[in-house]
Amino acid sequence: MSLLVVGSIALDSVQTPFGSTADALGGSAVFFAASGALLHPVQVVGVVGHDYPMDRLEHLAKRGIDLAGVSQVHGESFRWKGKYSYDLQNRETLETRLGVFAEFAPRIPEQFRDARYVFLGNIDPELQLSVLDQVHEPALVACDTMNYWIQGKHEALMALLRRVDVLLVNDAEARQLSGDWNVYRAARWILKQGPRFVVVKQGEYGAVLVGNDGIFYVPAYPLEQVFDPTGAGDAFAGGFMGHLAASNDTTPANLRRAMVYGSAMGSFAVEEFSVQRFDELTRDQVRERVRAFADLVRFDIPPVPETV
């Protein structure tokens, strides 16, 4: 039940109130893989420049990440530089240098084309479509997108939506895509475009799964220390898809569990810079945090008060 991710592989330089990092591992495919591989092996397709620290990338391979789809080409790697506000609520992009990522044209290696679970990270929807043309018969396809593509590649994005099972976006993206500020109406609109499920990520609050048969809400894990929010959404996707692939079960009940895994992995991601938190993380620790979610929302149906 192989799990494939196609997305960016970047070098992030991030400033938070708690410190800064320079040229750390980043990008949607990296956060997804580092998170998802704790639950299921991950196959990665992406591109890096000649200057990418391959040793650090290969360090991830030990944890169940197959890098056979990562091509290294001449040119600079994708670099992103950003700075967070004191309360981590806002971030400013200081610099984006696409480098070799500007010419990225995903080629799925033969041995990855039977992938049953496919995550299309936030890249040009035309490229996301080209990935779907190369995989044979996935059981479930999920994708991410962003304001840039919603505005600039609307037609390709709509064509993509007709071919994916799950769209994962944040609330601002759901609003922009649908033109509706109400998140639940926005999700219903998206469901009509093709996906069977929409996941609306709400950052520090949580995430909501909307399908035709119901709505599921998972809160964000209550963290007293958040170090760096970068990559939380992709780590969420890694947990979500990693659980689906590991269980090979796409029933609504299992998508709910996948949401909890997603929220758990997103919460780990923000506890350290880059993908560092996943380095020593064990499956027992993941399981423990997933269990904590059950306690976080636990209540028994109130008895009917009889005093009125």
Added chain:
Amino acid sequence: MSLLVVGSIALDSVQTPFGSTADALGGSAVFFAASGALLHPVQVVGVVGHDYPMDRLEHLAKRGIDLAGVSQVHGESFRWKGKYSYDLQNRETLETRLGVFAEFAPRIPEQFRDARYVFLGNIDPELQLSVLDQVHEPALVACDTMNYWIQGKHEALMALLRRVDVLLVNDAEARQLSGDWNVYRAARWILKQGPRFVVVKQGEYGAVLVGNDGIFYVPAYPLEQVFDPTGAGDAFAGGFMGHLAASNDTTPANLRRAMVYGSAMGSFAVEEFSVQRFDELTRDQVRERVRAFADLVRFDIPPVPETV
């Protein structure tokens, strides 16, 4: 197990993208009472001017609201005029005329002084303290406050916190009060000042209950139509306290249930202007919505994937 609320009784003129209302019933005590009375009889203490539409207030009495503590004095009633943005995310106060509310000095009628459950709506903390001096032996006291008092009446507010069991605030207020932008650290700080529990309301996202023995999160009910957010926080408090009084149970497990009642009543409040939604609402409808929350967060603990 009587339930007492002390707070404002106002006339609200509200503009939303969906319509407007003029001199509608409003104020913290009114929203609290209209909501709470669906679960348990509510005793109200407040003040209105000679111009208040007493017939409309007395209409509430039929639903289990005791207005013996509402005094009508000469002068204008408290009026608030506000306007919401197109997405209901922001509101602008167009006019505040305190009228007789400026001289409000709560006097608790003799027959209310044995109240077991007391809610101190958002008024001057010195007045909130004066209420506590007048009640005999409440089982549980909860209070609300706002930025104005946090800044201007800090010492009185701190004295109040030493005497209440539950503080209900929104996230901005929790941050301002504690000086900590992390909501969970802010809540821990507040717990050290006296309350056994802190409820942090997060608007359209949900609300979190923080106690020394754990954290409980209840999402907001997923509404596709929100009409007027005014009073949602006080309606939440009404549901929260109404359930506690009706069940006469202040255990942590029952506070969790009270959170769900609070979120349910808050969701009803925003579906119409003023307290209109509570007018025809039945306890069966409340119970149905409370049950819907159980489904909204329901998941079973995931089996351990065995594929890695």
